[in-house]
Amino acid sequence: QELLLEQSNLVFIGMPSSGKTTIANEVCTKLKREVIDIDAQIVERIQMPIAKYFELHGEAAFREIETQVTKELANSHHVVISCGGGIVKNYENIKNLQHNGFLIYIDRDIDQLLSDPSRPLSSSKEAIQQLYDTRAPLYESYSDVTITNHDTLVVAVDQAIATYT
Ligand code: S3P
Numbered sequence: 181q182e183l184l185l186e187q188s189n190l191v192f193i194g195m196p197s198s199g200k201t202t203i204a205n206e207v208c209t210k211l212k213r214e215v216i217d218i219d220a221q222i223v224e225r226i227q228m229p230i231a232k233y234f235e236l237h238g239e240a241a242f243r244e245i246e247t248q249v250t251k252e253l254a255n256s257h258h259v260v261i262s263c264g265g266g267i268v269k270n271y272e273n274i275k276n277l278q279h280n281g282f283l284i285y286i287d288r289d290i291d292q293l294l295s296d297p298s299r300p301l302s303s304s305k306e307a308i309q310q311l312y313d314t315r316a317p318l319y320e321s322y323s324d325v326t327i328t329n330h331d332t333l334v335v336a337v338d339q340a341i342a343t344y345t
Contacts, residue, residue, distance in 0.1 A: 183200060184259075184260070185282060186342045187257045187258055187280070188257065188258070188280055188281055188282045188344075189205075189253070189256060189257060189258065189259050189260070189261050189277070189281040189282070190259075190260045190261065190281070190284060190340075190344070191204065191214075191260075191261045191263065191277045191281040191282065191283045192204050192260075192261065192262050192263060192284050192286055192340075193263050193265075193267055193268065193283055193284070193285055193286070193319055193322065194265065194285055194286035194287065194288065194306070194319055194329075195246050195265050195286075195288065195293055195308070195311065195312060195315065195316075195319075196264075196265040196293070196296070196301070196302040196311070197293050197294045197296060197299075198265075198286045198287070198288040198329060199286055199288060199329040199336060200262045200263065200286055200335070201208075201217055201219075201262045203261075203289055203329065203333070203336050203337055203340055204217070204240060204261070204262035205259055206333065206337045207256060207337055207340050207341060208259075208260040210337065210341060211250055211260070212342070213258060213259055213260050214260070215259065215260045215261075215262065215263050216253065216256075216259050216260070216262070217261075217262045217266045218246065218249050218253075218261065218262065218263050218267070218343070219250050219262075219263075220225065220263055222242070222245050222246060222249060222264075223274065226245065226269065229298065230242065230298075230299075230300065231297075231298050231299070231300050231312045234300040235300075238244075239300075239301075243266070243269065243270055246266070246267065246270070246273065247272055247273055247276075249274070249316070250267070250276035250277055251271040251272075251276050252267075253276065253277065254276040254277070254279040255279070255304075256280070256282065257280050261277065261281065262304050263277070264341060265301070265302070265311070265315070266301065266317055268308060268318040268322055270315075274322045277299055278322075281327075282324050282343075282344055283322060283323040283324050283325075284323060284324065284325055284326075284327055284340055284343060285319040285320060285322075285323035285326045285327070286318075286326075286327055286328075286329050286336065287324070287326050287327070287328050287329065288329040288330060289330050290308065290309065290312050290327070292329075292330065293306065293308050293319065295308055295313070306343060325343045327339040327340050
């Protein structure tokens with residue numbers, strides 16, 4: 181069990197602005213692992229900001245690239261992966277990530293989730309509420325564990341590390 185976990189990827193899922201990227205970066209520094217940010221991988225491929233890509237090509241085209249990336253990550257090991265909030269929209273992504281991954285859901289109070297005009301699907305409070313209602317059950321059921329990010333970064337990072345050590 182311990183050896184398996186040691187080789188597993190640590191995969192962070194959760195709502196936009198729940199702290200996935202920040203926590204993943206901290207965890208990888210502490211554990212001396214490589215970090216892979218799926219959104220950053222996509223931006224590298226599309227060569228433009230995600231919002232721009234949504235505008236030009238639509239969400240479905242974005243989701244295809246996202247799934248291509250999760251497919252490529254299925255056979256990686258020992259890395260820390262930070263996902264875009266919509267990763268749970270396509271179950272194929274979850275299967276790819278679960279292939280060699282331990283999935284950690286970062287739960288953050290809805291009042292602490294920030295709307296952001298540069299995030300096409302979470303640009304307003306109402307949009308966030310709607311995403312939360314449909315996605316919270318998916319994050320819950322697809323993850324191996326849930327940690328909370330209601331307090332400080334340090335508390336969240338310690339919880340993340342404690343889940344598998
Ligand atoms: C999305 C969240 C974004 C990004 C894209 C779609 C979503 O990532 O993948 O804009 O569907 O919630 P963050 O969760 O990092 O904002």
